[in-house]
Amino acid sequence: MASPLDVAVIGLGSMGLGMALSLVRAGHRVAGCDIAEPGRAALAAAGGHAAATPAEAARGASAALVVVVNAAQTEAVLFGPEGAAATLAPGALIVSSATMAPADARRFAARAEEAGFHYLDAPISGGAAKAEAGALTVMASGSPAAFEAARPLLSAIAATVHELGGEAGIGASFKIVNQLLAGVHIAAACEAMVFAKSLGLDLDRVFEVISQSAGTSWMFENRVPHILEGDYRPKSAVSIFTKDLGIVSDIGRSGSFPLPIAASALQLFVATAAAGMARDDDASVARLYARIAGLDLPGETPPGTETR
Template sequence: MARAKSVAVIGLGAMGLGMARSLLRGGFSVSGYDIDADALAALAKAGGRSAASVADAAREAEILVLVVVNAAQVESVLFGADGAAAVLKPNAVIIASPTMAPQEAQDFARRAGEAGLLYLDAPISGGAAKAEAGRLTVMGSGPPEAFAAAEPALDAMAETVYRLGDAAGIGSSFKIVNQLLAGVHIAVACEAITFARSLGLDISRVFDVITRSAGNSWMFENRIPHVLAGDYSPMSAVSIFTKDLGIVSDLGRRQKFPLPVTSAALQLFIMTEAAGMGRDDDSSVARLLAGISGLTLPGMDGGAEEG
């Protein structure tokens, strides 16, 4: 059991709620805030304290874990009205997990330091199941004192913590490389399973065969069951990859680095979001491709469930 500490978790979605529960199991006192009342109720049921605002959650915290969507939300949570930076204890550490451009992480670290706070650039990977199990991968960068302050909480939330450098922005750069691969793999998995449907194949059998063959990927194995079940409840929304591959594209343009495969995948996510599926699971790219091609998949009109 970790020594009892006060931790605030801001953002109690699929990842943040699992992380909060992992912290509770680790012996931490956990307060949390989210705009979703159901998420707050779930935290309270797990033994945490549901806060009325960001500032209310952060006021007594020694560690602040940010599991929000993007840099704009980090800005609001830390430095906006009723923000955390103004109420956190001196030398409290911010563990910032959102995917963002490295320059944004560097700016937040500088401003946190000016406010007397430590900042750890700590993007995460692993998905909701690993968040719940305390088995995430953390791509961390920041000064040694930030790692030291964050270590007890990281031990509760993560199976693997990479220390990638002493400066914020390095962790975010690693995460961007991961998101390039993740987004492309999701898009091509959706393309492959929909192509299999166009060939008249039993896509459940395709899934069985491919997951035991060289063409398999973690994303194919993780996302295609959503397609087979016709269940697009968001574990990771389409809009996440519109954002993340957009960051990759922006960085590539700034560096004059060609990203042709990323660009194709990004357009698929943009098209899926434009078709009204932005808040649905990112495997909805398969529905987009099926609709364009006049095909049906499980959960679509005329698409029988396959077992």
């Protein structure tokens, strides 16, 4: 391996923590920060440094990996008070992995480059398990110099790196297309499973059969086990898709491009969030359908039997 790098990881949620741990295992010196204590504690236990602020995590670092929720958080942790940009080493690399509108990625890249930093627009896909295994997919765009600086980090966190172009915003655009499909596939999988329940079918058999048939999808195979197990602890929360499909909708509207299927999926996630499940796993869309239909799913209280 090349010489170890000093890396700041900003955001130690389910994805960021896995990426930070992968970097530690690869021999890099990692400092990370998050507003929640569990992520900081897990990083420290693995040999990283838990920092109180982005500025502390980034002090003197040659790279900052930003794994927060959205563009607003990205801007705050990079350029706000106690932001990482104030303390990074001169000429450092910023790798931005949050899902955001392409215009925001271009704006942050311009601001970073004006400050003398390299910027890689590098959204990620694959989920928390692949993040911890160092096996993510990265959809990246940026200058040749940014790619060159990022290679030691990307080799630690990703199984597949798509190099998509020389300008920030291209990676973000690819991620938005991915999120359109991901959200629609989750909503469709949830709808199909509760529809199957309404037909009196055994849901385990439905999963077995559809997983081996043309109607399957990666999301069907990944999310339906959550429904079968009645486990809605968030691997990816409903609120992620109200955000991401909201970005899809905004981009479509601004470009006068119709997105009726994405819009329907967005409204299902919005309704699920409004029903009190915003922070639950995104497979909770199935619970919304079940409540509407008066059906019970594994692990759920049958309608009409709740105690008060």
